[in-house]
Amino acid sequence: MPEPKVLLIIPAYNEAKNLGGVIDEIKKEVPFCDILVVNDCSTDATTAVCAGRGVPYISTIFNLGIGGAVQTGYKYAAARGYDIAIQVDGDGQHPAGQIPQLIAPLLAGxxxxxxGSRYLVPMGYKLQYPRFIGTKLFSLLTSAILGEKITDVTSGFRAANARTVSFLSVEYPEDFPDVETILLLGLSGYKLKEIPLHMRPRASGRSSINFQKSVVYCFKTLVSVLSVLLRKRFSGT
Amino acid sequence: MILKHQIVTIGTSALFLLLVLNLLRKNKMKEIYSILWFVVGLIFIVISLWEGLLTRLTELIGAKYPASVLFFFGLIFVLILLVHFSVEISTLRKHAKDLNQSLAILNNELAALKKNFGPKA
Structure with missing residues (x-):
């Protein structure tokens, strides 16, 4: 089998401080992967960090938010015929060393x-309490709807094969996409799998989801779960 | 005989119609919306001129006050219109997002092409 073409999509919004380290680690750990940084209208040196390391980047015209930024990466991957596209956060929380484990089930079909799930095996990884509960609740809800066990529905460390990439390049939710994409794919007959993930705390800066946003997050995610259910269960598409 | 309050309502409706016509003339609105607002203006005028219409309608649906009938239908109309605009905005947002992404990817490809084949700066 020929070497698969793998693209790492790194959505970045003002991540100049962490991004360099993320890119360096990827280049060291998985040199066979191509990198694409989606710069979502950062106002810091994000593009300079990419240019300095010779990493291709795409700059959005106006800020799209995480969903739109990641989807830009999937569109790029679909257009370039990549076999696998992997989403990696630009904040350095996802260990690049685990990428081979992440793509192995895709290659094996x-x-x-x-x-990459933080809860599949107890790793002692602790989220702040409200987030932990939110993640657990939505994971349970998603598991119940899909009828299969999903332990970490909010993980942003994901690898998709070409079929999934072309699906996501067309249909990708905008604001809080993690739960909705899993549901969308699950209900559309795509095979999902989780592997244990060792996640690190953020290297620098704040996460995009802070305390105030959690409430909005829960509400919006519930609405999106409902909308996916309505779309997939009752429209026949 | 035209009553005092009719002068006010007819005057307001006429001003509203003029506003719509002016916007139509300046090509500021999609035709479909111009027609919609034009019809709304005409309904205003009809209701102002024909006093019996609103009273008849009030009796017909068993309401107490003609004014509440007017407000009821007005509110329903505005609600439907707002829902319609939400749909319209969502469509526009999706189109803007798709254009944004396409343009971003094309910019990236153009830069790569220029680097390989373009005139040397």
Missing amino acids: EADLVT
């Missing part, structure tokens, strides 16, 4: 989307 066992799954269409592989997620």
